[in-house]
Amino acid sequence: MDDERNEMDERVIDVADVEVRFDDVVAVDGLDFAVRRGERVAVLGQTGAGKSTLMNLLIGALAPTSGSVRVAGLDPVEDWSAMQGKIAIAFQGPRLLPWRTATGNVAVGLQVLGVGREQRTTKAKDWLRRVNLGDALDRFPSQLSGGMRQRVALARAFAVEPEVLLLDESFSALDEVTASRLRADFLRVAEEARTTSVIVTHSIQEAFELGHRVVVLRKPAVVAHVYTSADHDLSDPYAVAHLRHEVHELMA
Ligand SMILES: Nc1ncnc2c1ncn2[C@@H]1O[C@H](COP(=O)(O)OP(=O)(O)OP(=O)(O)O)[C@@H](O)[C@H]1O
Ligand SMILES: [Mg+2]
Incomplete structure (x- = not known):
C-alpha cells in the first residue's frame, strides 16, 4: 500500500x-x-x-x-x-522582450517571483553561461541569432528552476x-x-x-x-x- x-x-x-x-x-x-x-x-x-x-x-x-x-x-x-x-514553458517562437538584454530577459521570470535585483541578475547570467551564452549576456535580442534567442528562452525557462x-x-x-x-x-x-x-x-x-x-x-x-x-x-x-x-x- x-x-x-x-x-x-x-x-x-x-x-x-x-x-x-x-x-x-x-x-x-x-x-x-x-x-x-x-x-x-x-x-x-x-x-x-x-x-x-x-x-x-x-x-x-x-x-x-x-x-x-x-x-x-x-x-x-x-x-x-x-x-x-x-512550471515553465519555452515556446517555439522565443517571445523575448526586445528592449531587454539577454540577461534582462532571463531575469524576467525571477522578477515575477519576487527575486531581488542582484540575485536575479546573478542567476540569469549563470543560466546563460550554462546554455553557452556567456559572451552574449548584455546583447539585445536583435543582436542575437535565432539559435541564440532560443537558448535565451531555454535559459529563462530553466532559471525559475521549475518542477x-x-x-x-x-x-x-x-x-x-x-x-x-x-x-x-x-x-x-x-x-x-x-x-x-x-x-x-x-x-x-x-x-x-x-x-x-x-x-x-x-x-x-x-x-x-x-x-x-x-x-x-x-x-x-x-x-x-x-x-x-x-x-x-x-x-x-
Ligand atoms: N480555441 C479553440 N477553439 C476551437 N477549436 C480549437 C481551439 N484550440 C484548438 N482547437 C482544435 O482542437 C484540435 C487540437 O488542436 P491543437 O492546437 O491542440 O493541435 P496541435 O497538435 O497542437 O497541432 P499543431 O501541430 O498544428 O500545433 C484541433 O482540431 C483544433 O482545431
Ligand atoms: Mg500546436
Missing part, C-alpha cells in the same frame, strides 16, 4: 480521463497522461492532434470540460498563482547543428536539475533522443502508443526506418 502511494506521489503530472470540447469540436477525448518526477516525456502527433491543447491544460490556460488535471499536486486553473515558479518544464517545438526552427547542440545542453541541464519535462515535437528522432518515453497522440488527443526510448537503438538506420514507418502509421 505504501509503495503504491509512493508511486502515486511520484506523478508530477497527472491527467486523468480528460475531455476538452470547443463547441462541437472534441479536441481531447478521454486522455490519460502521467509523468513521474525527473522523467522526460516526448509527445509526437500530427497537426491538430491536440499537443498544444495538452500544454494549455498543463499551464492552466485551459480548463478541461471534464476529467482532472494535476501538476505538482495542484490544479493548474484553480491554483494558478501557486503554480507560478513550479515541470514544457517545451513546445523549441528546437524545430533551428538548423540541425544548432538544434543538436541545444538538445545536448537541454539534456545535460535537465539531468542535473532532475527536471520533469514534456517535449512536444514533430521530429521522431528528437522525440526518442530527448524523451525517456515517447507518447504518440492521434486526433482527438488519443494515446495511440507509448514507446520506451531505451528499447530502441537510434544508431541502427534500419531500426530507425522501421520506427519512423510505424510512428507514421500510428499518427495517421
Whole structure:
C-alpha cells in the first residue's frame, strides 16, 4: 500500500480521463497522461492532434470540460498563482522582450517571483553561461541569432528552476547543428536539475533522443502508443526506418 502511494506521489503530472470540447469540436477525448518526477516525456502527433491543447491544460490556460488535471499536486486553473515558479514553458517562437538584454530577459521570470535585483541578475547570467551564452549576456535580442534567442528562452525557462518544464517545438526552427547542440545542453541541464519535462515535437528522432518515453497522440488527443526510448537503438538506420514507418502509421 505504501509503495503504491509512493508511486502515486511520484506523478508530477497527472491527467486523468480528460475531455476538452470547443463547441462541437472534441479536441481531447478521454486522455490519460502521467509523468513521474525527473522523467522526460516526448509527445509526437500530427497537426491538430491536440499537443498544444495538452500544454494549455498543463499551464492552466485551459480548463478541461471534464476529467482532472494535476501538476505538482495542484490544479493548474484553480491554483494558478501557486503554480507560478513550479512550471515553465519555452515556446517555439522565443517571445523575448526586445528592449531587454539577454540577461534582462532571463531575469524576467525571477522578477515575477519576487527575486531581488542582484540575485536575479546573478542567476540569469549563470543560466546563460550554462546554455553557452556567456559572451552574449548584455546583447539585445536583435543582436542575437535565432539559435541564440532560443537558448535565451531555454535559459529563462530553466532559471525559475521549475518542477515541470514544457517545451513546445523549441528546437524545430533551428538548423540541425544548432538544434543538436541545444538538445545536448537541454539534456545535460535537465539531468542535473532532475527536471520533469514534456517535449512536444514533430521530429521522431528528437522525440526518442530527448524523451525517456515517447507518447504518440492521434486526433482527438488519443494515446495511440507509448514507446520506451531505451528499447530502441537510434544508431541502427534500419531500426530507425522501421520506427519512423510505424510512428507514421500510428499518427495517421
Ligand atoms: N480555441 C479553440 N477553439 C476551437 N477549436 C480549437 C481551439 N484550440 C484548438 N482547437 C482544435 O482542437 C484540435 C487540437 O488542436 P491543437 O492546437 O491542440 O493541435 P496541435 O497538435 O497542437 O497541432 P499543431 O501541430 O498544428 O500545433 C484541433 O482540431 C483544433 O482545431
Ligand atoms: Mg500546436
